[in-house]
Amino acid sequence: MATFFQQLVNGLTLGSIYALVALGYTMVYGIMELINFAHGDMVMVGALVTLSLTHVLAGLGVPLALALPLSLLGAMAVCMALGWLIERVAYRPLRRAPRLAPLITAIGLSMVIEQVAALLWGRGYLTFSLPVSRVWNLGGVVVTPIQTGVLGLSLLLMWGLLWLVRKTSLGRAMRATAQNPEVARLMGVDTDQVISMTFVLGSALAAVAGLMVVAYYGIGNYTMGFMLGLKAFTAAVLGGIGSLAGAMWGGLLLGVVEALGAGYIGDVTGGLFGSNYKDVFAFLVLIGVLIFHPQGLLGGRAGEKV
Amino acid sequence: MTILLDIAGLSVCYGGIKAVAEVDLVVHEGERVALIGANGAGKSSTLKAVAGLMVPSSGQLLYDGTPLERLAVWQRVGAGLCLVPEGRGVFPRLSIEENLLMGAWHRRRDAGVLSDMERIYGLFERLKERRLQPAGTLSGGEQQLLALGRALMSRPRLLLLDEPSMGLAPLMVEKVFDVIRAIAGSGVTLLLVEQNARLALELCDRAYVMESGKVVLTGKADECLRDARVQEAYLGGDQS
Numbered sequence: 001m002a003t004f005f006q007q008l009v010n011g012l013t014l015g016s017i018y019a020l021v022a023l024g025y026t027m028v029y030g031i032m033e034l035i036n037f038a039h040g041d042m043v044m045v046g047a048l049v050t051l052s053l054t055h056v057l058a059g060l061g062v063p064l065a066l067a068l069p070l071s072l073l074g075a076m077a078v079c080m081a082l083g084w085l086i087e088r089v090a091y092r093p094l095r096r097a098p099r100l101a102p103l104i105t106a107i108g109l110s111m112v113i114e115q116v117a118a119l120l121w122g123r124g125y126l127t128f129s130l131p132v133s134r135v136w137n138l139g140g141v142v143v144t145p146i147q148t149g150v151l152g153l154s155l156l157l158m159w160g161l162l163w164l165v166r167k168t169s170l171g172r173a174m175r176a177t178a179q180n181p182e183v184a185r186l187m188g189v190d191t192d193q194v195i196s197m198t199f200v201l202g203s204a205l206a207a208v209a210g211l212m213v214v215a216y217y218g219i220g221n222y223t224m225g226f227m228l229g230l231k232a233f234t235a236a237v238l239g240g241i242g243s244l245a246g247a248m249w250g251g252l253l254l255g256v257v258e259a260l261g262a263g264y265i266g267d268v269t270g271g272l273f274g275s276n277y278k279d280v281f282a283f284l285v286l287i288g289v290l291i292f293h294p295q296g297l298l299g300g301r302a303g304e305k306v
Numbered sequence: 307m308t309i310l311l312d313i314a315g316l317s318v319c320y321g322g323i324k325a326v327a328e329v330d331l332v333v334h335e336g337e338r339v340a341l342i343g344a345n346g347a348g349k350s351s352t353l354k355a356v357a358g359l360m361v362p363s364s365g366q367l368l369y370d371g372t373p374l375e376r377l378a379v380w381q382r383v384g385a386g387l388c389l390v391p392e393g394r395g396v397f398p399r400l401s402i403e404e405n406l407l408m409g410a411w412h413r414r415r416d417a418g419v420l421s422d423m424e425r426i427y428g429l430f431e432r433l434k435e436r437r438l439q440p441a442g443t444l445s446g447g448e449q450q451l452l453a454l455g456r457a458l459m460s461r462p463r464l465l466l467l468d469e470p471s472m473g474l475a476p477l478m479v480e481k482v483f484d485v486i487r488a489i490a491g492s493g494v495t496l497l498l499v500e501q502n503a504r505l506a507l508e509l510c511d512r513a514y515v516m517e518s519g520k521v522v523l524t525g526k527a528d529e530c531l532r533d534a535r536v537q538e539a540y541l542g543g544d545q546s
Contacts, residue, residue, distance in 0.1 A: 169407075169414050176397050176408050183395035186357060188383040188412035188460065 002140035007263035008256060013147040013216065015255020016154035020209040021232030022239065022247035023161060024202030030242040031178045031198050032095075034102050038086060038109040040229015042079050042203050045113065046210025047220045048121050049075040051128045064131065068211075076207040082113075083203030087196055110226070117222040125221045128214040150212045157208060158248050161201070165244060174198060178242075227279065231258075234286040240299020249297060257281055307334040309368075310464055310495050311356065316365035318351045325351040327519040329365070333464065338496040340506035340527060342540060343516035349499040350392055352516070353466050356497070357389035358382055369464070384412040386463030392472065394453040398442030402433050405441045405452055409459030419459070426455040429485065447478030454485055464495045471502050483509060503540035507531045515540075 021043055028036045053071035058064065090109055094102045136143045165171035176184040177194045185191050213228065214220045231254065239250025262278035289296060311333040318326040326348040333339045341349045354360040356367060358379035367374040369387055377385060388409075396405050406426060410419045427434035430451050436444070441452055450470055457465060470486065471479040483505055490496050490509070500506035506527075507513055513530045515523040523530065530536050 169411075172400070172404055172407065173411065175400055175404075179397045179399055180395060182359060183391060183397070184408070185379040186359070186383065186389050186391065186395070187408045187456070188380050189408075190378075190380045 003263050004260070005141045007259040009141060009143055009147060010263075011256035011259030012252060013150050013255070014259060015235075015252035016151050017209050017212045017216070017251075018228075018232050018235045018255050019248045019251025020154055020157060020205045020212075021228060022235040022251045023158070023244065024206050025233050025236040026239070026241055026244060026247040027174075027198050027202050029236070030244075031174060031195055032091075033099070034091065035106065035233070035241075036091075036199075036202075037103070037106040037229065037233075038113060039202065039206060040227075040232065041110050041113040041117075041225040042083060042206035043210045043213065043228055043232075044117060044220070044222060044225030045082060046075045046079045046203075046207030047214045047224060048117060048126065048210075048222070049078050050207070050211045051126055051214050051220050052121070054128070068130075072208065072211050075210060076204045079203040079207035079210075080200045083199040083206075084196055087199040092192065092195075110229075114222050114225070121222055123222065125219045127219055129218050130215055146215050150216060153208065153212070157205060161205070162244060164201075170194070170197060231279075231282045234282050234289075237296055238285055238289050240296025243296070243298045246296055246298035253297075254282055254285060257285060307336065309333070310335045310337075310370055311497065312366075312368040313352070313356070314366045314368075316352065316355060316367065317363045318348070318355050318360050319363045320351065320360075324363075324519055326355065329516070329519075329521050331514055331521065333495060333497050335463075336493060336495055337512065338490050338498065338510040340503075340510035340513040341497065341499045341516060342501070342503040342506050342513060342530075344539070345501065346518075347516040348519040349516050350468055353389065353468050353497065353499050357387070357391075357466060359389075359391075383460050383462075386461070387466070388457045388460045388462035388464070389466040390453045390457045390468060390470065392468040394446075394449045396441040396444070396449045396452050396456070399440050401438050402441050402444070402452060403437040405456050406433075406459050409456035412460065422459055422461070426458055429488070430455055445478075447474045447482065450474060450478070450482050451485060454482070454489070458489065462494055464497065465489065467496065467498045467500075469499060469501060471500060471505060479505070503536065504531070507536075 021040065024039045024042070025036065028034055028039070050071045053074045054067050057067035057070060086109060090105050091102055094105060130146065132145045134145060165174060173184065173189045173194050176187070177189060177191045181191050213224065232251065235250040235254040236247045238254055239246025239248070258278050258281045261281035262275040265273050265275060265277055309332055313329060313331040316326055316329045317324060329352055331352070341352065343349050351360055355362050356374065358374065358377070369385065374382070397408065400408065406423050407419070410416070410422065413419065427437070432448055433452060433455060441449060444452060467486065470482050474482060487509060496510070498506055498510060507530055510527045513525065513527045514521050515530065515536060523533065523536065
């Protein structure tokens with residue numbers, strides 16, 4: 001039973017990171033029906049910028065408690081600027097193009113961002129270790145401060161995003177644009193600006209997710225956004241793409257499925273497959289959802305599109 | 307009277323076909339102008355060109371003396387020009403209240419927004435009762451009233467109405483036109499596109515009749531009502 005709860009904690013931690021990234025996919029899809037496959041790489045950029053800035057600041061003698069939040073803010077600024085630029089340069093000219101064009105552009109962008117990152121940071125693995133050795137042992141279930149930090153910050157950010165979308169005038173404009181961009185313009189909404197803001201918001205969340213990934217795993221690499229992006233996309237589809245709440249539940253659920261799968265696959269298959277097969281579960285879920293319930297858990301009419 | 311909207315030689319192409327051909331149309335401040343004609347005559351396209359949803363292939367659009375091409379679609383409502391689109395275009399998953407607030411988007415920091423909303427709730431009791439429900443749950447007629455209320459929230463100078471009676475039950479059409487009459491009575495200038503020619507002509511001061519993209523007749527609304535050709539084509543023959 002301890003394994004179960006341990007994997008549940010691990011899964012929720014991982015899942016909350018997926019959820020933050022999935023929100024970026026789902027927001028952009030909700031507002032312009034585009035799958036921004038470069039979004040996973042935004043997480044990588046956020047991660048590596050945070051990592052580098054923390055090292056630089058630590059080298060200058062800034063205490064970690066200050067260096068880490070400062071680095072995160074720096075990474076968020078970089079990602080927000082990059083997200084804005086990508087929308088402006090790569091997607092806006094394709095607003096009236098067939099839907100395949102922006103999709104291919106997204107895949108191309110993803111490659112460009114990865115290769116530029118490889119030039120800047122090299123192709124090796126960069127380490128990032130936070131000096132937190134303390135763990136809490138709750139009846140055999142080990143919880144680390146990093147896990148609680150990841151979970152707490154994710155929940156706070158998700159709550160903040162829901163508040164923004166549901167209660168502020170920007171959120172109202174985002175929902176109006178998602179539901180009917182033409183009428184939104186007739187009502188005086190500069191929909192191009194709203195779309196820009198959507199990219200900027202999603203990119204800021206991706207930067208935070210980037211910090212969480214390097215803090216949790218302790219390493220970063222220019223390709224780290226690829227698999228993470230695919231899984232977050234899976235989470236968004238699982239929850240119902242376009243739905244904010246769906247992205248959150250989809251992310252958490254996917255994380256838990258993956259962790260439990262990794263925890264038990266060895267026992268179930270008699271040691272034939274090990275936990276290194278954990279990535280398989282996400283894609284089994286994706287295939288299952290697409291075949292049996294393509295609108296996702298909260299997709300279609302129930303979901304709140306952005 | 308000052309000219310508020312001046313359309314000169316407007317042509318609009320739609321997939322290679324000229325939907326509007328060389329239309330001249332003038333709306334004076336405070337006037338109610340009807341644009342009538344059969345389905346596909348180019349009425350809606352004319353209105354959409356004014357709102358900016360369609361780009362004219364030629365011609366000049368002046369609003370309050372300013373060329374409209376200088377204003378993006380979303381900037382026009384701020385200048386006082388508001389279109390209630392065909393099919394109403396309410397935001398189905400926004401609440402009724404949020405829909406109304408969207409109408410006041412360009413003046414969202416204005417303290418008058420809330421009092422305007424109360425005023426509109428005064429006009430439409432039904433909307434107030436259900437203000438927190440999604441607009442998609444309203445009936446077609448109620449959605450049309452909401453679309454009108456939303457347009458009023460923008461404090462328009464020139465209100466463009468595209469087929470407000472379309473798809474509504476007769477009783478609801480009457481209600482919608484009562485509201486339109488009240489709006490016009492409050493001094494808002496009106497350009498009304500309507501297939502129900504009798505309703506439009508009875509409400510308006512002047513009218514333009516369009517046929518296959520061209521203006522074929524223009525004059526005072528009551529004269530149009532008596533015009534033999536209009537009666538024949540749009541008012542169902544020998545009524546007088």
